Amino acid sequence: MKRIAIVAIAALATGPAFAADPGVTDTEIRIGDVNIMTGAASFIGRAVSVGSKIAAAEINDAGGVNGRMIKIITEDDGYVPSRSFQALSKLIEVDEIFALNGTSGTANVLAMMPLIEENNLPTIVSTAPNELVYDPVRPSVFTLGASYSDAFYAQLKYINDNVDIENPVYGLIRQDDDFGVAVEHGYNRAVEEFGVEDAARIRFKKGTSNFSAEVAQLDRAGVNVLANGGIISGAANILSEARKLGMDIQSAQVWSEDMPPSVNLAAQAGYDYYVADYVALTGEANDAFLETAREYVSEDEIEAINRYTYVTYAALHAMAEAMSRCGEELTRDCTIENLRQLEDFPVGGIMAPISFNNENQLSGTAVSVYQLDADTQTFTRLTEFVDY
Amino acid sequence: MRTGHFKESTGQLIALTDNPTTKAWVAALVVALLAAPLLLGAYELGLLVTVLIAVVGGVGLNLLTGTTGLISLGQAGFLAVGAYGNAVLMVDYGWPVWLSLPAGGVISALISLLVGIPSLRLKGLYLAITTLAFSFIVSHIILYAEPITRGPNGIFVSGAEIFGFNVQKGPPLYFLTLFVSVAVVLLALNLQRSRLGRAWLAIRDHDIAARAMGIDLTRYKLLAFMISSFIVGLAGGLISLQIRFINIDVFGLILSIEALAIIILGGLGSIAGAILGAIFLTLLPEVIRIAFNLVLEPGSSFYSTYVYEIRGVVYGFVIVAFLRFKPDGLIGLWRDSKKFWSNWPLAY
Numbered sequence: 001m002k003r004i005a006i007v008a009i010a011a012l013a014t015g016p017a018f019a020a021d022p023g024v025t026d027t028e029i030r031i032g033d034v035n036i037m038t039g040a041a042s043f044i045g046r047a048v049s050v051g052s053k054i055a056a057a058e059i060n061d062a063g064g065v066n067g068r069m070i071k072i073i074t075e076d077d078g079y080v081p082s083r084s085f086q087a088l089s090k091l092i093e094v095d096e097i098f099a100l101n102g103t104s105g106t107a108n109v110l111a112m113m114p115l116i117e118e119n120n121l122p123t124i125v126s127t128a129p130n131e132l133v134y135d136p137v138r139p140s141v142f143t144l145g146a147s148y149s150d151a152f153y154a155q156l157k158y159i160n161d162n163v164d165i166e167n168p169v170y171g172l173i174r175q176d177d178d179f180g181v182a183v184e185h186g187y188n189r190a191v192e193e194f195g196v197e198d199a200a201r202i203r204f205k206k207g208t209s210n211f212s213a214e215v216a217q218l219d220r221a222g223v224n225v226l227a228n229g230g231i232i233s234g235a236a237n238i239l240s241e242a243r244k245l246g247m248d249i250q251s252a253q254v255w256s257e258d259m260p261p262s263v264n265l266a267a268q269a270g271y272d273y274y275v276a277d278y279v280a281l282t283g284e285a286n287d288a289f290l291e292t293a294r295e296y297v298s299e300d301e302i303e304a305i306n307r308y309t310y311v312t313y314a315a316l317h318a319m320a321e322a323m324s325r326c327g328e329e330l331t332r333d334c335t336i337e338n339l340r341q342l343e344d345f346p347v348g349g350i351m352a353p354i355s356f357n358n359e360n361q362l363s364g365t366a367v368s369v370y371q372l373d374a375d376t377q378t379f380t381r382l383t384e385f386v387d388y
Numbered sequence: 389m390r391t392g393h394f395k396e397s398t399g400q401l402i403a404l405t406d407n408p409t410t411k412a413w414v415a416a417l418v419v420a421l422l423a424a425p426l427l428l429g430a431y432e433l434g435l436l437v438t439v440l441i442a443v444v445g446g447v448g449l450n451l452l453t454g455t456t457g458l459i460s461l462g463q464a465g466f467l468a469v470g471a472y473g474n475a476v477l478m479v480d481y482g483w484p485v486w487l488s489l490p491a492g493g494v495i496s497a498l499i500s501l502l503v504g505i506p507s508l509r510l511k512g513l514y515l516a517i518t519t520l521a522f523s524f525i526v527s528h529i530i531l532y533a534e535p536i537t538r539g540p541n542g543i544f545v546s547g548a549e550i551f552g553f554n555v556q557k558g559p560p561l562y563f564l565t566l567f568v569s570v571a572v573v574l575l576a577l578n579l580q581r582s583r584l585g586r587a588w589l590a591i592r593d594h595d596i597a598a599r600a601m602g603i604d605l606t607r608y609k610l611l612a613f614m615i616s617s618f619i620v621g622l623a624g625g626l627i628s629l630q631i632r633f634i635n636i637d638v639f640g641l642i643l644s645i646e647a648l649a650i651i652i653l654g655g656l657g658s659i660a661g662a663i664l665g666a667i668f669l670t671l672l673p674e675v676i677r678i679a680f681n682l683v684l685e686p687g688s689s690f691y692s693t694y695v696y697e698i699r700g701v702v703y704g705f706v707i708v709a710f711l712r713f714k715p716d717g718l719i720g721l722w723r724d725s726k727k728f729w730s731n732w733p734l735a736y
Contacts, residue, residue: 037696049692073686076696081638085631086438093431107637110542114632118557132541176531177636178540205528298689 021332023098029068029323029330031056031316032091033102034084034112037076041232043261046304048102048127049074050297051312055320057296065323066330070316073097077104081111088112092119099123099323099335101316106130106178116141122322122335126315127308129278130178134360140336142356144278144315144364148179148254150388151276151367152186152227155252158274158369158382159225160194163250169222171200173214173238174229183229183254190227199223208234215241226251228273236265243269250274258370258379259306267374274382276367278351279310281379285349289313311364314347318354321345352385404577421566425559433562434630435674440565441626442666446650447569447576447659448619453648454657455580456612457592459512462503462519463620463647465526468639469496470621471628475543476536485548485555489568489625496621497614499526504613508606511595523644530636542635545628556629565626572619576659579615588612592657620647653710655719664718676702 023030033052036045049072056070064070073095075087084104091097092115099122103109106128116123120140125133129145160168172187174180180203191198199221202214211230215238218226228251230238235257242249251273257266258275266273280286289310293302322338323330340361344353352366366385373380395401405411425433445467452458473492477483483491503522507515530537537543546556553560579585587608590598599605628634646669654665676699684691714721 037692038700042697045696046692053692074692076699078700080640080642081633081635082627082631086434089434090431093429093434105637107542107633107635110544110635111631111633111638114544114546114556176540181540298693300693301689304693 021098021330022092022096024068024330027068028071029065029099030071030073030095030097031319032088032095032097032100033072033074034077034087034091034100034104034108035074035102036079036104037074038078041079043259043304043306044127044256044308045076045104046301047259047306047308048312050293050301050304051309052102052316053301054293054296054309055313055316058292059317059320061296065320066326066328068330070320072101074102077108079105079108081107084108085111085115088115092121097121098330098332099319101126101319102312103128106132109133113138113141120332120336122319122332122339124315124319124339126311129362129364130182132178134362137360140332142318142339142361142363144311144318144351144354144362146276146278146365146367147186148182149186149189150365151255151278152183152229152252153189154276154367154369154383154386154388155274156187156190156194156225156227157388159250159252160190160196162382165224165250167197168225169197169199170225170227171198171202171218171221171223172227172229173200173202173204173211173218174227175206175231175234176203177206179231179254180229183227187227196225204230204234209237211238211241214238215245215247218242219245219247223247224249228253230254231256232262233265235262236269239266239269239271239273243271252276255307258372259308260377261306263372263377267372267377270374271372272374273372274369275372275379276369277307278364278367278385279307279314280350280368280381281307281370282381283349286310288348289350310350314351314354314364317347318342318345318356402581404574425562430558433558435671437562437565437630439667439670440562440569441623441630442650442670443569443663444565444572444626445620445623445647446654446662446666447572448616448623449647450651450654450657450659450662451576451579451588451619452612452616454651454662455585455592456588456609457511457595458507458609458612459516459648460519460616461516461641461644461648462522462526464639464641464643465519465523466496466500466617466620467624467627467643468526468530468634468636469499469617470624471634471639472530472537472543472624473621474625475545475628475634478548479543479545484550485629486550489622489629492625492628493618493621496624497618500613500617501610504610507613508609520641520644523641527636527639540635542633542638543628545632545634548629556632561630564629568622568626572622573659573663576619580659584608584611589657649707653707653717655717658717658719660722661717661719664722668718672706673699673703676706 035048052072056072060069077084077087101124103125109125109128117138123141126144129143134143170191174183200218226249228235228238251271253273253275255275255277258281322335325338326334339356343355343357346353351364354363356363366387368385369382370379400406470492473495474488477488477491507518548555555561555564587603650665650669651662655661
């Protein structure tokens with residue numbers, strides 16, 4: 001009897017302390033997704049949701065994570081930070097999710113951050129790679145994606161190195177928010193490094209739709225290389241105004257401008273603009289991805305696919321890899337530790353391999369530069385994935 | 389059946405109610421509210437906190453728009469001022485939350501003078517547009533006053549403690565919000581029955597007649613702005629405690645619209661209406677979500693493609709239908725049902 005007691009105590013003292021975290025059963029792992037499913041930006045949320053769905057279906061088809069099937073639970077936040085907070089509360093308290101993959105915009109993920117930290121929730125932020133998210137680093141938060149600053153620098157560098165412009169005059173137009181600050185940071189780096197003429201810097205209020213005065217200022221300053229910090233309809237309206245004034249410009253844009261709805265709007269101005277993105281927009285990897293997607297989702301969902309689908313797909317695969325390395329005894333601590341050790345994890349070429357083993361727990365920082373053909377509305381890849 | 393209602397002393401006149409049934413219901417409500425943390429899960433309690441914050445904001449706006457007749461579309465601005473006031477004083481200056489929260493309200497009240505004074509000659513849509521413009525000015529100031537507000541980066545709000553309890557989550561946050569909302573409701577109920585409240589009602593019904601009766605329009609309109617903004621500022625402070633992160637995106641124009649919807653759906657000019665409107669508007673999306681989840685499989689292709697937008701349409705449709713069939717708002721529905729009950733079986 002005494003021997004049994006000693007063995008039992010020893011086992012308790014030396015054995016792994018496995019305590020099941022919420023969201024894990026013998027057969028299922030619940031992963032949360034807070035996203036923009038309604039409103040003007042809902043095409044982003046839908047794309048994210050489809051990415052998670054394809055990845056989950058693919059993983060489940062291959063036997064799940066050590067036999068456990070992944071279940072995605074999506075909540076809409078309508079792009080309103082207070083609703084993101086409420087949606088994550090619901091996912092944690094009611095649905096008892098294990099981890100989070102899908103975190104809406106920057107302000108939204110920041111609004112959710114206290115809950116994420118409090119619950120030690122393994123989280124991959126794949127749609128808001130803002131410095132505010134990864135600096136200071138939060139132990140359970142991993143970020144996927146390049147900075148807007150690097151994306152703009154990469155495009156301006158490509159233009160500077162490869163496009164023959166007589167008397168280049170640089171100009172910037174950007175939003176008056178955290179995104180705009182990041183864009184200006186990349187622009188600063190470019191104009192200082194290239195020693196080019198920096199003729200105009202214009203700020204506009206988020207939500208502005210009429211840019212006639214702002215673009216007229218750019219025209220008057222003689223700008224012919226533009227860092228266009230507008231988003232979707234904003235970017236399209238800026239290009240449209242430039243076309244009205246007959247400006248001959250090379251325009252660098254944010255990666256939201258490579259999504260089909262944005263291209264439909266912006267291409268009408270007829271500029272073969274540039275984007276830099278940390279996901280592949282064209283090539284074999286994309287074709288293979290679409291083939292996989294057709295196995296798992298409906299035609300309506302295929303229509304919703306864009307760059308955000310790829311990055312969320314990659315993020316869920318990275319999360320699943322970290323969870324699978326925990327074996328049977330899946331805990332949040334173990335998942336976080338494995339995410340932290342992830343190095344060169346391949347994601348089928350739709351973005352650079354994922355490595356979170358750095359001090360910011362940040363990956364996917366390498367970007368490729370692409371150029372639009374406005375007539376065919378297709379992109380040509382100009383550079384490989386490069387860290388700037 | 390009651391045949392009359394007589395008040396025979398000053399005490400009876402100033403009592404909020406002398407009806408034993410009302411007192412019993414209020415007592416039951418108080419007990420239920422106090423017991424809520426024991427009965428509800430963390431998420432439901434969080435929803436209740438959101439409802440209570442909406443009650444505070446709704447009652448504040450109701451004093452300005454429902455009672456005084458001054459339409460405001462600047463509530464998001466006042467909420468933002470209260471929230472930033474609380475956050476900056478607490479996080480950067482180390483003020484205790486019991487001081488920073490009301491101080492946020494006071495800052496909001498003082499800033500309301502900036503809108504109130506130039507708006508004295510305006511009413512109706514003109515005033516609504518002026519207050520809307522104020523909201524834009526506030527968002528610009530918050531974005532550009534980076535040394536104070538951290539600009540677009542926002543502020544993480546932490547360290548709010550009262551008697552050693554962290555009042556940013558769970559039951560302590562609930563009880564703080566409950567305390568503030570009960571205090572605000574009592575304040576509003578008493579203000580409405582005071583000289584001040586009667587002056588506001590007179591201004592709402594006919595400002596020229598009110599002036600002819602000797603009511604100082606400047607003073608009373610400014611007081612309405614200040615008191616309403618103080619209360620709305622408190623609601624903003626509570627939002628900053630609940631969400632624990634604020635930036636300008638938290639205080640979008642939609643908040644001003646929702647605040648107006650709360651008091652119109654509840655019943656303009658009624659405190660009980662503002663409370664009912666806050667409950668209705670906050671919980672309606674939850675009810676719709678639960679109803680849809682009962683009928684449809686959330687993971688299905690149809691759900692992820694269409695249902696989120698359909699839910700939004702249903703939300704709007706319910707509000708439109710409600711206003712079409714019950715233009716007096718929820719308080720009208722409540723009065724009708726009371727009348728039906730009192731007159732039964734002769735009700736029609």
